[in-house]
Amino acid sequence: MVGIGKTHFGAFPDRDLRHLAVEAGQKCLEDAGAKPEQVEAFYLGNFAGPEFVGQNHLAPYIATAMDIRGVPATRFEAACASSGSAFFHAVSAVGAGLYDIVLVTGVEKMTSQATPKVAEILAGAGDCCGEVKAGATFPALFAMIARRHMAQYGTTREQLAAVAVKNHANGARNPYAHMRKVITMEQALNGKPVSEPLTVYDCSLVSDGAASVLIAPLERAHEFAARPARVLGIAQTSDYVALDQKPDITTFSAVREAAQKAYRMAGVSASDIEFAEVHDCFTIAEIIATEDLGFVEKGQGGPYASAGCTALNGSRPVNTSGGLKSKGHPVGATGVAQICDVVLQLRGEAGERQIKKHSLGLAQNLGGSGATAVVTVLSAA
Amino acid sequence: MMTTTTAIPEPKLEQTRLGPGDGEVYTETVVWAAPQAYINEAPYQIAIITLDAGGRLTARIDGERVVIGDRVVFADFRNGVPFFRKAQSRIHDQAGG
Numbered sequence: 001m002v003g004i005g006k007t008h009f010g011a012f013p014d015r016d017l018r019h020l021a022v023e024a025g026q027k028c029l030e031d032a033g034a035k036p037e038q039v040e041a042f043y044l045g046n047f048a049g050p051e052f053v054g055q056n057h058l059a060p061y062i063a064t065a066m067d068i069r070g071v072p073a074t075r076f077e078a079a080c081a082s083s084g085s086a087f088f089h090a091v092s093a094v095g096a097g098l099y100d101i102v103l104v105t106g107v108e109k110m111t112s113q114a115t116p117k118v119a120e121i122l123a124g125a126g127d128c129c130g131e132v133k134a135g136a137t138f139p140a141l142f143a144m145i146a147r148r149h150m151a152q153y154g155t156t157r158e159q160l161a162a163v164a165v166k167n168h169a170n171g172a173r174n175p176y177a178h179m180r181k182v183i184t185m186e187q188a189l190n191g192k193p194v195s196e197p198l199t200v201y202d203c204s205l206v207s208d209g210a211a212s213v214l215i216a217p218l219e220r221a222h223e224f225a226a227r228p229a230r231v232l233g234i235a236q237t238s239d240y241v242a243l244d245q246k247p248d249i250t251t252f253s254a255v256r257e258a259a260q261k262a263y264r265m266a267g268v269s270a271s272d273i274e275f276a277e278v279h280d281c282f283t284i285a286e287i288i289a290t291e292d293l294g295f296v297e298k299g300q301g302g303p304y305a306s307a308g309c310t311a312l313n314g315s316r317p318v319n320t321s322g323g324l325k326s327k328g329h330p331v332g333a334t335g336v337a338q339i340c341d342v343v344l345q346l347r348g349e350a351g352e353r354q355i356k357k358h359s360l361g362l363a364q365n366l367g368g369s370g371a372t373a374v375v376t377v378l379s380a381a
Numbered sequence: 382m383m384t385t386t387t388a389i390p391e392p393k394l395e396q397t398r399l400g401p402g403d404g405e406v407y408t409e410t411v412v413w414a415a416p417q418a419y420i421n422e423a424p425y426q427i428a429i430i431t432l433d434a435g436g437r438l439t440a441r442i443d444g445e446r447v448v449i450g451d452r453v454v455f456a457d458f459r460n461g462v463p464f465f466r467k468a469q470s471r472i473h474d475q476a477g478g
Contacts, residue, residue, distance in 0.1 A: 116417040123416055131439040134427050134462050135412060135419045143410035144429060151408075151449045193424075196411040244429045244437040249408065 001231065001378075002224035003032025003214035004340040009178040009207045009328030017046075017053050017109035020210040021062045024333075025105050028212035029066075033225030036067040039214075040099035043090040044075045045083025045106035046332035051121045053109050062105065079125035080281060081236075082106065084335025084365030084374030087213065088236040094215050101220075106337065107210035108330035118206050122331070125368040127242035139203055141243050141369045142282040143195035149250045149284060150197070152299065157197060159302030161188035163283040164201045164325055166311050171322020173312075173352040178207045178328030202283040207328030211337035221381055228381040229343045232360075233266030234374070235259075241371040250299075252370035255292040259364070259375045263294075266377040270294030273377070274357040275316060275345060277338040279366035280323040286310075289364055290318065293375070312353060320345060320353045335365035335374060346380045400455045401463060404432040406447045428453070430465060440465050 005027030007020050021044075029036060044059040055061065059073035076086040083106025090102045110118055119137045126132045126141060136144075149155045165188050171177040183201065191199030214224070221228035239254040240246055246253075263269055270293060278293070280286035287301035295316060296304045304310065310318035321327045321341040324334060342361040344350045350358075365374040407429045415423035426442040430453060440463040443456050452468035 116415065116420050119414065120416040120418065131427075132416075134439045134441055135415065135422070135425060136427055136439060137412060137414065137416050139414060140410050140412045140427060143412075144408040144427075147410060147449060148408040193411075193413045195413060198410075242439075244439045249429075 001229040009209035011111040021107040024210035024212040042073040043086040045086035078372040079367035081367030081372040105212040106333035108332035139195040146284040155302035160283040162306040167323040167325040171326025204324035204329035207330040209330035230381040233262035233377040235261035254373035258373040262375040276362040338363040404430040
């Protein structure tokens with residue numbers, strides 16, 4: 001990784017999807033000291049541009065607006081793991097020697113639609129013949145996961161709320177975050193219900209935003225201006241889309257498998273990972289991520305969160321950016337934004353939220369209720 | 382690496398046509414923030430039911446709220462969506478003849 005670039009995340013009524021994507025891409029090229037004509041392929045992650053803003057054929061639409069012309073420009077869709085998937089395929093292509101310099105951008109423009117319409121569009125990442133038809137939203141799917149996790153492992157409302165409180169505290173220190181607001185445990189426990197037992201404080205934000213990374217082979221990293229970061233291991237995996245087809249909904253087997261593959265490729269184990277950006281689309285998802293990534297035993301994610309182990313000053317900080325909860329969750333941008341936030345820590349450029357041990361980090365991006373997972377292990381080059 | 386298939390089979394077609402039969406609540410939630418299509422029905426309860434006949438499905442709960450482990454009986458299909466009701470207890474069934 002030889003460059004990163006992000007827009008602010010938030011609600012931007014006067015900015016369209018292309019504008020956001022171009023800003024992130026240009027910032028990334030600037031960070032790398034690279035020119036658009038050096039880019040040999042453009043990989044775009046976007047979940048629902050056609051539904052949110054009515055625009056299709058997005059990859060060349062955005063690439064040309066950045067003066068990237070003539071090269072392969074392709075959109076990847078894997079629900080909330082769209083740009084994680086674009087990143088995985090871009091890294092694979094560079095690793096295979098197809099290209100040297102590839103720009104990966106993730107973007108989503110969500111706030112131009114009213115909340116019930118947003119819920120309906122996002123529900124398209126679920127099984128429309130079953131769970132969605134029965135009235136499930138994404139908060140409802142993760143609420144059912146939370147209920148089951150609580151029943152099987154004794155996870156509590158307070159443990160869920162601890163994730164929200166911690167992520168808001170981190171996000172308050174992130175100038176690019178959507179909601180830079182510290183919240184109290186009392187607030188988190190008394191939020192308006194969205195889908196029981198989840199309240200608004202358990203749910204990530206509906207946001208606009210974009211993020212980009214520039215990829216090059218390690219031996220060419222010195223040609224670029226920014227301090228490079230290295231992909232030590234990466235894997236993308238898949239599983240059932242419908243929640244009711246999974247044997248056990250308290251774990252995402254795709255995440256477990258992706259983590260094991262990525263650890264093996266990197267030659268590391270879970271205990272070596274110093275910090276992580278995980279996919280906290282809902283508070284329960286962060287708790288399950290810490291279990292599936294092997295940071296704690298199955299069922300121990302709740303106590304792990306409430307004990308402060310994942311806080312900025314904890315033994316293994318999780319979501320130092322504020323996570324999807326506070327940083328924001330423009331779904332198609334999230335996977336690449338997580339990579340950017342890991343790279344900021346690796347470079348020691350995370351400002352007020354910089355952690356002390358920052359040589360080996362991980363990003364975990366989840367699509368839908370676990371049908372796609374991408375796990376990336378990163379170090380300073 | 383080969384992994385064992387642990388997929389839960391989907392309900393058989395004939396079961397679906399006659400109704401999926403009875404089952405037990407595997408998990409549930411009450412939806413307050415509904416999608417556009419169901420906005421007038423919120424709050425409503427949905428659940429994943431482990432069917433006696435095998436497999437699971439996502440359904441709506443009619444009437445009394447249920448919790449994990451409750452027995453439920455199939456009520457009907459409404460616009461293709463299966464609705465279940467909380468089963469009356471055995472003692473109640475006997476008392477009621």
